[in-house]
Amino acid sequence: MQVEAGPLLQQINYPSDLRNLNAKQLEEVCTELRQFIIDIVSVNGGHFAASLGVVELTVALHYALNTPYDQIVFDVGHQAYGHKILTGRRELFHTNRIYGGISGFPKRSESPYDTFGVGHSSTSISAALGMAVASAYKGESDRQHVAIIGDGALTGGMAFEALNHAGIEKSNLLVILNDNCMSIDPNVGAMKEYLTSITTSKSYNKFRDELIAVLAKISKNGPDAYGWAKKLEQSIKGTLLKNANLFESLNFRYFGPVDGHDVNKLTRTIEDLKHIPGPKLLHVVTVKGKGYALAEKDQTTWHAPGLFDKITGEIKKSPVDKPQPPKYQDVFGHTLVELAEANDKIMGITPAMPSGSSMNIMMKAMPDRSFDVGIAEQHAVTFSAGLASQGMVPFCTIYSTFMQRAYDQVIHDVALQKLNVVFCLDRAGLVGADGPTHHGAYDIAYMRCVPNMIVAAPMNEEELRNLMYTSQLPDQGPFSIRYPRGNGVMVDWKRPFQEIAIGKGRKLNDGEEVAILSFGTIGNEATKAIKVLNEEGIYPAHYDLRFVKPLDEEMLHEVFRKFSKVVTIEDGCIVGGVGSAVLEFMSDHGYNGQVIRLGIPDEVIEHGEQKELWKACGYDAESVVLQVKRLTQGIKTDSMVS
Structure with missing residues (x-):
């Protein structure tokens, strides 16, 4: 299905094109960008509500800043779809998260606008601070550095460590706190309550509307004027807020909260903050899922809903003709x-x-x-x-x-x-x-x-x-x-509990010439492979290790006494994994044999469907069949150890 971007969005291949528009056109750009995300994600899947919530913020940042010279670092990256669309990847966005397509997260090798690879929480402030310090060292005093972090990610310890360090640096750093009271699930803890108290302080909110522009203008008049304004600001804030501002206590200039869905006000605010030196924090209040009513009401479900009907909101499920195993x-x-x-x-x-x-x-x-x-x-x-x-x-x-x-x-x-x-x-x-x-x-x-x-x-x-x-x-x-992501293999799964002896595996079936040792649910791919091999007259044995520590040494002695050809399979890295443990056992006990280790190779594995990736890494059922045939037919492979 071909999805067409709106007329303004079609003109924007890079942020430089966005900056050619006038301020009045920005609201329409936001509308078209939000609709484009809805159109694509509804038919292709992906993270959804987070990107909808920061459409205006994303447009404002790329409009007010000189990206990619000015550097934006996203935290986690669930919210970066709008950023990707505005930075040269609109025509590729339909490949988002698809095998061979663009990544669902910012990725440095994908675009110079993706300044830092992310995916885990609470890293943005540390990374942006490092960039800012490097720029200061290189004499790039005009370069802006922005970390966008959600209130959920702010609960991570790294974020506090970075704030603590940034407060003693004089680097040009702007932290934008995207406050929507959500991560994937609703946020919890004292930080949530603290941010709520700030956003509901009416007297303070009235004062802050005028503060940003005033400070920006004063800062242009020299350090003495700025120093005076800084003292005045602290005094007034201390009077209006019952408690000292946490961010101010860490030597950040705090501004906000501001409406995260007013694109023109955000643009003006960011323009003003560019002229204020030192570490700054802008508190932006947004609604996760903004612009799609169902996502606004049920933000957890619509974090990554899968495929859905964008008109009715019905989340599509694959048709089933029989009961399915649970996740x-x-x-x-x-x-x-x-x-x-x-x-x-x-x-x-x-x-x-x-x-x-x-x-x-x-x-x-x-x-x-x-x-x-x-x-x-x-x-x-x-x-x-x-x-x-x-x-x-x-x-x-x-x-x-x-x-x-x-x-x-x-x-x-x-x-x-x-x-x-x-x-x-x-x-x-x-x-x-x-x-x-x-x-x-x-x-x-x-x-x-x-x-x-x-x-x-x-x-x-x-x-x-x-x-x-x-x-x-x-x-x-x-x-x-x-245990893995996704569904299991048993419909009738709720059975009486049985204790499992620690360190004891199990032999699933005996066999000839070759033994397959599997660990975990990927062993079901080995079971499929054995059925295919049996039809061709090849009968490998299959052992389920259950434990990689402690290993079932009694079972492994049985394997190596009977079999000189062994295949290990694991849904994990083969460096230091199950196959390595089996080789260590073989070496420690003086056995000789040919061992093929199947698992995740020593390289970065990109995104795609699980079965696609198992095949690419060589440990799906078809790959197991191939490796067993190579062993039984005496063909050497790179993974063979003797």
Whole structure:
């Protein structure tokens, strides 16, 4: 389906074209840009509500600034669709998040307007400050540096670290706080309450409308005049606000809050702020999903709704003719409540992903035993450790890619103390269209090298339930369970719990000549491959490891005594992963054999559908068939070890 841009938007290939328009035309540009995003995302999918909420801000920034010389850094990047469309990618936008197309996030290799690659939260201020300091060092005093960060991302510790540092630098930095009370789910915590108190202060809001332009004019008259204005500003703000402004206390000039949907006022404000030296923060109030009524009302659902009818708002679902397996995250959510009903020590923790991880199921059923701690993975882990130190059994569910942000806490606060924190790593493996910033590629490798850590992965929903049940039994210690994005394989998944012996795998079927060792749900691709191979007279054995730490050494001795040809398969990086663990075992025990390791290669994997990426990386069912045939036919491959 060909989507046509509006008449003004068609004229804008780059921001220089936008700046040729007059101020009166900016509102129409915003209308056309918003409609273009709706038209494309409704038929192609992608993140939705976040970009709609910053249309006016995006237009104002590119109109008022000299981009790309002036540098804009987005936080997370969910909101960058309008930015991409205005910076040379309008004609490519229909390929957004599609295999071989443009990325759904800002990406430096894609455009000089994408000044910093993002995808994880709370990084923008640090990056923009680094750019600003570098520009100052190079004598580029006229260069502007802008970090756009949401109030949700502001709950991340890195954002506070960067604000603290920026306050002592004299660099030309503007932080724009996009305040919409949302991340993916509604924001929580004291920062949310603080920002609300600012936005509802009527006397202060009246004063701030006049302050920005006055300071901008005074700053042109020299440092003495600006210094006087600065003292006056602090005095008046202190009188009007009951509490000292947090940002002012960090040496930021605070301006706002301003209406984030008044494009002309935003443009004038940004123009004025360019003349005020030092670190500044502009507080902009927006509505996530602005311009699409359903997205405004239900911002969580419309964060990334998939395909939908833009007229009726009906979210499209694939037709099914039989019951479908549930999503792994939902199996986790329902199972956690079931376990918590039987064990009053169980608590649930998530860092700002209650709906994405299905922790919202427990939060609804047991609000006093489940916690959304904001976008703060490090805190989530150490908070869980504190609970465990007092005899609780915390289930800390974090996406695999985000757990990377709390690695020190996993080691220092949990593993060293042998605390029974259960890490449920959602979105493990290749996740699809979100791409390299969100792939859960590394958790097998980084968890299995941690002392005292149990590292497990289920092959199906029943195994996930049983691993969760096992993990909360007495005296288990640190326990990591990984599972993928998307649906499982079992319709009849809710079965009675069974304890799984720690470090024990299972032989799914015996075979001849070749053994396939799989870890986790990707083992179902091996099962498909074996069916194809059986039809061709090739009968490999299949072992489900279940645990990569501790390994089932008894089972591995059986494998290497019987088979000299082995294929390992994992939905994780092969460097340091399951295949590496098997090779280490083989070497340590003096076995010789040919081993092919299938998994994520040592390179950045771009975005695409999961099955497309499995195939590209060489570990889908078809690839397993090919590798087994190569082994049985004696053809050497680059992955073979002897």
